[in-house]
Amino acid sequence: MSMRDVETIKNIVREHTSWRGSCLNMIASENVASKAVKEMLISDLGNRYAIGFLHNRFYSGTRYVDELEGITTDLAKKVFKAEHVNYVPISGTMANLVLFNAMTAPGDVVTALSVIDGGHASFRETSKIHGVSLVPLPFSMDLMNIDVGEAEKVIARVKPKIVLLGASEILFPHPVREIRRLADEVGAIVAYDSAHVLGLIAGGTFQDPLKEGAELVTGSTHKTFFGPQGGIILSKGRFASEIDNAAWQLVNNHHVHRVAGLSVALAEFLAFGKEYTAQVVKNAHRLAEELHDVGIDVLGAKMGFTRSHQVIFKAPNNNGDATAKRLEDCYIITTKTPLPIDKTEEDCSGVRLGTQEITRLGMVEDDMAKIAGFVKRTVIDREDPMAIRADVRNMMAGFRAVNFAFESGDAAYKYVSI
Ligand SMILES: Cc1ncc(COP(=O)(O)O)c(C=O)c1O
Known part of the structure; x- marks a missing residue:
């Protein structure tokens, strides 16, 4: 390896950046970050650990990280109108893994859309890892949405631990209120994967799942929400410790430069979202x-x-x-x-x-x-x-x-x- 190899690598990234700048970038799960967010991503925080909880870390050297995370948490609660937020997962997939780990036990049943009907592969893969059976939620192509009538039968039959709403292909708000009613009949939790629509929820231009009856919301912070790549879980306060404990155990190193970038993006969202x-x-x-x-x-x-x-x-x-x-x-x-x-x-x-x-x-x-x-x-x-x-x-x-x-x-x- 030599400096020439490093130059080759840099040139590939330069060319990529310039090429994508000449393209119409219309992948529904990507976005561009602001200068201030990018600055956070190349900061020294990217070389550091902050394992543990706010003001209670395993490693030393985190006095500024604690200050940063205090601000980030306050901003996130405000932007998402959530009683509790956890931004430890480093991706939306990780957020789903944390959700399943925290809220289900092997042998439980979760209902969610299949991939063909717009669901995400992480629903299936996280189920497999955690020994959960995944039962598809019925979908109506006419409505391009969950079929509530058919979902009622499935929920009554399989008595899921979680009904997971949200999708990768999501054109219209999901029937959160209707599903809440059905879930209550069998004592199920209603969760919503907002990977795609997190930004739209924060901006108030889509449904607000927490307000409509969901108890937990997972998401990605880099699709319609224009932060750095990462994951997040919003929830009612009563789930805070289960989610926080599962998140730390599964993620360990939560990439603090990303948290700084998220914090900036949250401030941008408050002003312009x-x-x-x-x-x-x-x-x-x-x-x-x-x-x-x-x-x-x-x-x-x-x-x-x-x-x-x-x-x-x-x-x-x-x-x-x-x-x-x-x-x-x-x-x-x-x-x-x-x-x-x-x-x-x-x-x-x-x-x-x-x-x-x-x-x-x-x-x-x-x-x-x-x-x-x-x-x-x-x-x-x-x-x-x-x-x-x-x-x-x-x-x-x-x-x-x-x-x-x-x-x-x-x-x-x-x-x-x-
Ligand atoms: C509904 C849904 N959940 C989870 C994910 C995974 O998110 P990430 O790419 O941040 O891991 C995606 C990705 O597009 C998605 O569409």
């Missing part, structure tokens, strides 16, 4: 309408397409994989996704787009019409990708800044060297 998330949802709705109008088979038409940051469409020939690859050739970055019509979760007949990152760059409804035009040229007209790529790059040249942050004019896709 409402305005930002309102625009995210307006953009998603307009994008869905425009795509529908140019002949793309957008899901959820009967229900108004979407009330979240996501737009999902059925790919030509049900081939989401080929469509996502063709879009990438045109510098439009999306995700293939399984749909309820698919036989297996590998079939992926759909494509999912999210408007959260492009909204943070300052895009508004009229920009969505342009994007729908690019998608039509790619997916329907099958134009030469080189021509579309050039137009996408031109459009992106006008969106370099991170908005909804205290310091405007941040270079969204700038490689930072020290």
Whole structure:
């Protein structure tokens, strides 16, 4: 190994950063962080441990971490209107693992959406690890939502320990109030995985699961919530010690630079979250309408397409994989996704787009019409990708800044060297 190898590595990351800055980044689970958040991520905190609880750490040297976490906890409780928050999990998947570990015992039953109906693989994998049986919650493709009538039968039959709501493909608010009523009949806990919609919840532009009857909410802090990559658990106060103990035991090292970044993002959300998330949802709705109008088979038409940051469409020939690859050739970055019509979760007949990152760059409804035009040229007209790529790059040249942050004019896709 030599300095040349280090330069090679740096160049790969430089090229990645510059390339993604010339793309329309529309993966529904990503976002861009502000300059202040990025500063926290390259701070000395990234080299430190703070095992234990606030003011009661196993290692020395944490006086400033305690100060930081005191502020972070207060901010998080305010932003999410939660009695208790735990940001120890370093990802949404970890947050689900903590939830299962804290609230279930081997042999218990959990009901949640299957992957084909929008659920996340972590529901299944965490169940396996913890010896829990996972029973699918019924889904209605007509409503693009949980089928409450059928769910009633399943909940009454399997008497789950937890009914877990929330999903990876989530166009509309889930029926939390209705499920709360059904769960009460069998003494089940209602939890909600808000990985995707955490930011929308904080901004008040989506349902608030805690207010509607959920007791625990897991989530990711880097999708519609524009913090650093990480996980979080919000809950009623009575679950605090079970969640905190499980989190520390499972995670151990919770990456304190990430907590500092989260803290900054929470402050940004308090100031700008409402305005930002309102625009995210307006953009998603307009994008869905425009795509529908140019002949793309957008899901959820009967229900108004979407009330979240996501737009999902059925790919030509049900081939989401080929469509996502063709879009990438045109510098439009999306995700293939399984749909309820698919036989297996590998079939992926759909494509999912999210408007959260492009909204943070300052895009508004009229920009969505342009994007729908690019998608039509790619997916329907099958134009030469080189021509579309050039137009996408031109459009992106006008969106370099991170908005909804205290310091405007941040270079969204700038490689930072020290
Ligand atoms: C519903 C849901 N839960 C959990 C996760 C996992 O989150 P993370 O990627 O932060 O581990 C995802 C990821 O997209 C998700 O969609």
